[in-house]
Amino acid sequence: MIGLLENLHIVQYAILLTEAARADFLLKTYGERLTARWTETAQHESPELASEISREPGKTEGEKLLNYFLGHDPSRNQAYTQWMVNKYLKGGLRIEDLSRAASYLEVFDRAKSRIKPSDINAYKDLQALQIAVTPFIEQGVAVSARDENARLDRRMRQEDQSTVLLDSDTMKVLVPHTREAAIYFGRNTQWCTAATNSYNYYESYAERGQLYIILEKKTNRRWQWHFEDEMFMDEQDIQMGRNGPPTFIDFVKSHPEVMKAIGESRFIPWAVEIGLD
Known part of the structure; x- marks a missing residue:
């Protein structure tokens, strides 16, 4: 022994x-x-x-x-x-x-x-x-929006929490103004700005520029954009196009209403690829 x-x-x-x-x-x-x-x-x-x-x-x-x-x-x-x-x-x-x-x-x-x-x-x-x-990775079951608390949903949509730039039949674009809103609208994603069990980086990004969350209603797919860092991420926090279509450019060309809602001036660096006049 x-x-x-x-x-x-x-x-x-x-x-x-x-x-x-x-x-x-x-x-x-x-x-x-x-x-x-x-x-x-x-x-x-x-x-x-x-x-x-x-x-x-x-x-x-x-x-x-x-x-x-x-x-x-x-x-x-x-x-x-x-x-x-x-x-x-x-x-x-x-x-x-x-x-x-x-x-x-x-x-x-x-x-x-x-x-x-x-x-x-x-x-x-x-x-x-x-x-x-x-x-x-053992995948958790996605939480349906229907299961969310109605009061919290109304609260997160108030103007001090978020600003909705576009709400059409097919797309929604919004800007979260607080960490709580970033977590709420980023639930079931891998975004560090939606983290609850580790450090949340919403404030770090918000200090440098607005975050834009884009929702495709039919598929419930979401993307988060931060122009200052040229980060255009899917739900898995992977740059658009790296894990399958669409790429950032293809998405913008297919959804000009999203570009218009955010403001065409934000897209000037990609004017040639997008086809801006």
């Missing part, structure tokens, strides 16, 4: 050494670049997130940020931290999406023998990983 305990302690100590060595390697390889990247982007992050990262152990911003990544790696041997760091440095992963990344990586780690490709480095960004693991 004593021999077994000694062997167990040796294995545990070896794991700790391996983890420490991996963290040291990552810090030496990426520390300076993480510091530089965080310096560039920190001003666009929420004060709460910046404060959370500042409380991580480390002598530099890069080391603190690396420890924040390590804390979101669901594997036992920190196998996915390097992938997350690389994607962050290349713009394929946002800090605000680390909690979501951790949940996808947990599914990937559990089911990678059935996921193709099974090499995490084959996925160029979080959206690609999400598409791969989605079939292995």
Whole structure:
């Protein structure tokens, strides 16, 4: 029995050494670049997130940020931290999406023998990983609008909560003015602005510009647009066109009433593709 305990302690100590060595390697390889990247982007992050990262152990911003990544790696041997760091440095992963990344990586780690490709480095960004693991996630039952509380529905449609720009037979376009409205109109989506069990980023986006939520009534499909960041996301928080049609351009060309409701001036950067005069 004593021999077994000694062997167990040796294995545990070896794991700790391996983890420490991996963290040291990552810090030496990426520390300076993480510091530089965080310096560039920190001003666009929420004060709460910046404060959370500042409380991580480390002598530099890069080391603190690396420890924040390590804390979101669901594997036992920190196998996915390097992938997350690389994607962050290349713009394929946002800090605000680390909690979501951790949940996808947990599914990937559990089911990678059935996921193709099974090499995490084959996925160029979080959206690609999400598409791969989605079939292995237990899907919850969507909540029908009929089951929503009528009082809450009326409250969320009041002018201090949201502004409806278009309400036709086929489409609805609105701007949420509060986090509560963003959660309500974004329910059953993967949008970080609709999050209730993790940090909600509505205020972070709203400070930089309005969010537009578009609902196609016949199919109940929804999209959320944020022009300042050129983010045009479907319900799975995947850029339009990445997970099947329509693309942003095709959607706007097919629904000019949506463009008119939002204001054609917002679409000037895409004037040629859309066909604006």
